[in-house]
Amino acid sequence: MKLLLTSSGITNPSIHHALVDLLGKPIEESNALFIPTAIYPFKYGARYAWNPISGNSQSQLCTLPWKTLGLLELTALPSIEKAIWLPAVEEADALLFWGGDPLYLSYWLQQSGLAPLLPTLLQKTVYVGVSAGSMAASKIFGETYSVPRGGSGIPLSSEQLILSTPEGEISTTLITANGAGLVDFAIIPHLDNKQHADASIANAKKWAARIPASVYAIDDQTAIKVVDNDIEVVSEGDWTLFFRSRQK
Template identity: 65%
Template sequence: MKLLLTSSGISNTSIHDALVDLLGKPVTESSALFIPTAMYPFPRHAAMAWQAFCGKAKTPLCELGWKSLGVLELTALPSIDKNDWVPMVEETDALLVWGGDPLYLSQWMRQSGLTDLLPLLRRESVYVGVSAGSMAVSTTFGEAYSNPPSGSRNVLTSENIVFATPKGGMSRILATAQGAGMVDFALIPHLDHEDHPDASLANAEQWAAKIPVPVYAIDDQTAIKVIDGNIEVVSEGHWRLFTSHCTRT
């Protein structure tokens, strides 16, 4: 399976071209399944899932002109016979995995059986992640919370960390967690975005130091393209790779 890991969807021409290259054909000739699951833990964010379905979200993804577009809701899959949904995943050209809470998403990826299925998909299939959807495919990833979600079974460590903001310090709980294991690096999205002060360059460096794998911090105009383990950064913005604190086994 090929991967296109983005911070904010198909946000520019370079990332769109990378998507077409991975698909091996135009988007208009490709099928896709949209996974909105990561968005649901946040208050009233089901409305944002509707916006994405309808192509009204700020994150360009569903509205790209897919030949066909379906919805795969991970929380429903354990109650459905695998014969009713696995073939649909196996046959689609692209899985579009939206943003939200990466802990919640990675938990449901495992609980639904999707994590086990991903490595078995045909090589031509493309995983397109947005924000949390990109973070959750890592072997190990980190996320900062004011109040970490309770009951997450995949949390490895958690500790208090103070991030700098224009108005002073911001205390967060940084949770490191086990992801789907599709890539051996972690990702911090929304680098230097005004709505994500915890992802400033200085904070991202502090954040990355707590994660025991290489970490890419990427802005909303950047994506990571992965084919057979080979990594290519596609960017019309800026990004940073942190490796000095990682350990390999």
């Protein structure tokens, strides 16, 4: 399988080179499908789904010079004959999974019927994740919520977690859930991103300690490149790997 799991898209030359290497050809010769599903549980989700397509996003993904770019909406697939949508997926060189809510994305990966196909598809197609799109690729992941959303799938567990921010401590709900099972490690994105007040290394350590898997905490200049069983960190920024099992 081939995956490029990013925090914030193709943000530097090293990650760009990793993408081209996984594609095995220039981006200009590659077909991509953009999957915005994860963003819809958020207020103004429809606007946030459009921003990366229109170029009104800091994350470079859709605006790369793809040969063709299509839109694949997972929530629509159960109402469409598989024979209609599957050829487009099979012809894609890259599947671009946008950020948002990883629990919601994981649910629709299963409901759409796409998740079971990914191990075979990713022998030639590249899974490119951004934030939640990267988190949902994992066998198991954890996500924090100030207010857990309804209709976002079935969590394995939830617990309160106290995190530190520049404004003081906050109480969040940490939800652990199953992802697509493409990789055995979990990801915490946006390390030290000032737009995410709780994204410090100290908080990542607390968060990772409650996920029963190895966890990469990565900043927006870092990606995890996966080819079958080979894992490579591609970074022009900061990252940390936590080898931890669940702790009480």
